[in-house]
Amino acid sequence: MSSEFIDGFRRPATQGNGIRDLNPITVLVALASLAAIAVAIPGLLAPTLICASFVVIAFCAGIGPSFASTYAKLFAVVGLILFVLRAAFIPGEQILFEVGPIAVSMEGVIEGARFTLVVMAMCGAVTLFFSLIPMKYLMLALELKGMTPKASYVILASFQSIIDLGKNAKVVMDAQKSRGIETEGSIAQRVRAFVPILAPVFLAAMNETEERALALDARAFNSRQAHSHLVILHGIRTRDIVVLCAAVTLAAASILGALLTWY
Amino acid sequence: MTSTTGFSRLMKSYGRLTIFMIPIGIAINFVGGQIALLLKLPVYLDSIGTILVGATCGSIPGALVGLVSNLLNSITSPTNLPFALLNIMFGLLAGWLAKRGVFTSWWKTLLSAIPFAIIGGGLGALMTIWIFGGLGGGGGAIIVGALVASGMDINTANFVAQIPMDILDKVPTVMIVYLILLRIPKRLYVKLPLGYIYLNKSAAAAKTPAHV
Secondary structure (H helix, E strand, O other), rough: OOOHHHHHHEEEOOOOOOOOOOHHHHHHHHHHHHHHHHOOOOHHHHHHHHHHHHHHHHHHHHOHHHHHHHHHHHHHHHHHHHHHHHHHHHOOOEEEEEEEEEOEHHHHHOOOOOHHHHHHHHHHHHHHHHHHHHHHHHHHHHHOOOOHHHHHHHHHHHHHHHHHHHHHHHHHHHHHOOOOOOOOOOHHHHHHHHHHHHHHHHHHHHHHHHHHHHHHHHHHOOOOHHHOOOOOOOOOOOOHHHHHHHHHHHHHHHHHHHHHHOO | HHHHOHHHHHHHOOOOOHHHHHHHHHHHHHHHHEEEOOOOOOOOOOHHHHHHEEEEEEEEHHHHHHHHHHHHHHOOHHHHHHHHHHHHHHHHHHHHHHHHHHHOOOOHHHHHHHHHHHHHHHHEEEEEEEEOOOOOOOOHHHHHHHHOOOOOOOHHHHHHHHHHHHHHHHHHHHHHHHHHHHOOOOHHHHOOOOHHHOOOOOOOHHHHOOOO
């Protein structure tokens, strides 16, 4: 049992799915290429298909329901605002209907739908990427490509600090409430509550930086030697090359095709 | 090899503590925003960390806090990504203002809300016009839409909606930064690149920040 546990660290890390086990850089380039296709090809079909393909990829990667619900929320909140405002305010000749001073035109609807779908394709690529690849694996992959460990420290420590500070802020907020600070009521009251809640949390966090510096120094963080890692990632394998070639070729063909039809 | 890269050299020139201040600054940006939401305040308060790190560590660390905050924020709301430029500018401006001693008196700090709001509101409005054609994806877009519907030009509507909203946001932001700066202990200031300003010393007297 114990040897199996130790051997787990000697093997490349796996998330138990072929797509999620691709090299993070491969996934990054592939999704960026898909987003580029949505931007390059004019019309509504290409961005719609790209948005749909993200959902299909998510289901194949075993994260379908959670990604689909996040993506649907993004469509409902951001996409809807982008579309409705454009449909309502972009002027056009073919008026569909009028509501008071707002005239909704066919041109506005089409342009609004195109813009929204392209933005959503880009958002989908970002959202899907971070659903597929844990941040620490992306940072490790970038570090192996030559990025300094200090940059990965900044990113990963930020995530941890957000969680820690958030928890501390809630604790201080409850403590201050119990001491009689009003966190509800008029705006002036709520603004006054902001400082006694946040100042202690922020100051404590800033004071901790010294301890962190010492802790990391003790672990040879500033050593000039190459750092060792607890996790091993899959390198670039045949499947990575196939995915990369397919995605980049498709993106290049769509960009070239779009350029040729434009001029 | 890695320790000689540009980022490492840059961080080294700011002293070792700066690299640990950046994640704290990013977390302060997030938590500030979350608490503002929790207290149902009509402001964002999501650039306190950027300005605080800019004021204590310098322009570049401040800008880095701004950049990374928006990058992390864009994981959940990708349409915020282009606005990273604003947060970067806040960090740069905070460092520049700090070197001129702006954050050492309350009234100068209060006045600094104006340039921050001009960047946030003015540049923010310009970016909304360039990138989203004037109609962004946030809650502010509804106000812009309402102004356009009442007959205002879309570009003017963006400025009219965003600059006052930003002044409302930046006044409490800079004042919170000022209150925090007042309470930072001296032993921490000694180790921060711009700490000498708050200890009333000259840059030469303070020398380079002490290594921990």
